[in-house]
Amino acid sequence: MTTDSKGTQVSNGFFGFARKACGLSLAIAMALGVNTVAHAAQVETHHVRDAVHSNAATLVGRLPANQLMSLDVVLPLRDQAGLDAFIADVTNPASANYQHYLTPQEFTARFGPTQNDYDTVVQYLTRYGFQVTGGSRDGMDIQIVGPVSAVEAAFNVTMHTYKHPTENRTFYSPDREPTTSLAISLWHVSGLDNFSIPKPLYVKKSDYAAAHGVSPDSVVSHATTGSGPSASFLGSDMRHAYYGGSALTGAGQNLGLLEYYGTDLADVTTYYKNAHQTNTVPITLYSTDGTSTACTASSGCDDTEQTLDITQALGMAPKLSNLTVYVGSTDTAIISKMTTHSPLPTTIGCSWGWTPADPSTLDPYFKKMAAQGQTFFAASGDSSTWSASNEAWPADDAYVISVGGTDLVTSSAAGPWKSETAWVDSGGGISPDKIAIPSWQKITGVINTTNHGSKTYRNGPDVSANANFTFYVCADQTTCTANEYGGTSFAAPMWAGFVALINQQRVADHKARVGNFNATVYPENESGGVLTSTYTTDFHDILSGKSGSFTAVKGYDLVTGWGSPKAGLITTLVNAP
Helix, strand or coil, X not given: CEECCCCCEECCHHHHHHXXXXXXXXXXXXXXXXXXXXXXXXXXXCXXXXXXXXXXXEEEEECCCCCEEEEEEECCCCCHHHHHHHHHHHCCCCCCCCCCCCCHHHHHHHHCCCHXXXXXXXXXXXXXXXXXXXXXXXXXXXXXXXXXXXXXXXHCCCEEEEECCCCCCEEEEECCCCEECECXXXXXEECCCCCCCCEEXXXXXXXXXXXXXXXXXXXXXXXXXXXXXXXXXXXXXXXXXXXXXXXXXXXXXXXXXXXXXXXXXXXXXXXXHHCCCCCCCCEEEEECCCCXXXXXXXXXXXXXXXXXXXXHHHHHCCCCCEEEEEECCCHHHHHHHHCCCCCCCCEEEEXXXXXXXXXXXXXXXXXXXXXXXXXXXXXXXXXXXXXXXXXXXXXXXXXXXXXXXXXXXXXXXXXXXXXXXXXXXXXXXXXXXXXXXXXXXXXXXXXXXXXXXXCCECEECCEEEECCCCEEECCCXXXXXXXXXXXXXXXHHHHHHHHHHHHHHHHHCCXXXXXXXXXXXXXXXEECCEECHXXXXXXXXXXXXXXXXXXXXXXXXXXXXXXXXXXXXXXXHHHCC
């Protein structure tokens, strides 16, 4: 027995006891699918940080044996080659399977873990004393809680604490890659370290000015033209600038937002009250792993990111059937639920960045989204050119749509688009995670000597939208701000709302959803090394401005991608097969 943080005795389970005694009998081992050669099964992804491997992080000590840990154990895909072939077909207009998306249950039947494998892993974990708190076979994961002693015994690691090499804090991590005595492999074990803490991808103008040694008043060089207080932009202004119509509202569509903290919906109410607008879309706060969906300033929680994500998405698509805020503590737990929850979110916005131990961790879920017709937008970041020290991921993953930033001017309050340049801090560049260049970026002409992209690795962003310090924001139950916050955080949920408009019309026309956006848009924009006439109809091509090492150029570039959307993009994608 061990003692948890509350002083309660907790059993380490039969496996922990048996390892200290004579070991499992062969009959029990076979019944649980356990390999009789101890620690033979590998976990297919990496978990130990380079700082630990290289001794760049100074060892401090060990986690207390009775400290409780919450983990998310992910099982691998079944028939990965078959899934890759299916995704290629479902995004190929010449295929009979084109846009014949799977339901979560159909996906599990074809590519998810078998019931036997799932049950075997559950039994293995509970025998070690873990409590199963969530997860599902459809979600390919098992959420568990247990003491450090159980973690160390089940995964054959020692949980150490280290001094962080670049931040003023300690972090915990396993000393080696986890293994098990199961006869089947696992994909990943989320929660084994806290080396990288997810960060919201917005930036405050005063912080930007201080970092660059300039006056905050000099950061925005033009008068803003929004319809909010102090001429700041509202989410509805982005709708007027990029869509300009009224027929499409996102009706019938379900949009999801990925968040690491909950929110206080009173801030959303304040936003709409001050903007003299009304929100009619139901907002659901959904905990994916027991994480609290509440967030109040009195408890030290900041809901700036969460509130601005909500208002930007609703500003673009004001009549959604539902907006669900998925809150969780681990990336796999959040996205697992996003691929199984009913109603299924068909467009998703993510405005957080973090550095995973293994950049392939979420690929099974991103592939699942492609198979299910879900479209995932990720903010490209606010630290200019991507590098190993910037939170470029998940925006540099090959299976997501990376959204960069621009500086937008409209002709009037709630008026149409007037001009746009690259935003000086727009995240973009060549994948620091060395993710291979996807097929749609290999199209002749996309990567060229003008934009200086890589023909080996994934380039980003893919598209962009306004990110300058021109927005109205209400958060933390305090006075709202105008023209103080910016960042690609605003652009990602905006794009998720924009595609909800397209899906609304496609469904009305008895067509499938857009799904894999990049696989459709890249060939629409570039053909035979020449920009198409469709491109100029569908996108504002950002031709001026730079961010870090890259400059906005004609066509695709590594600051603004293809640019910001025009209403023509809706027509093009609605009329696509």
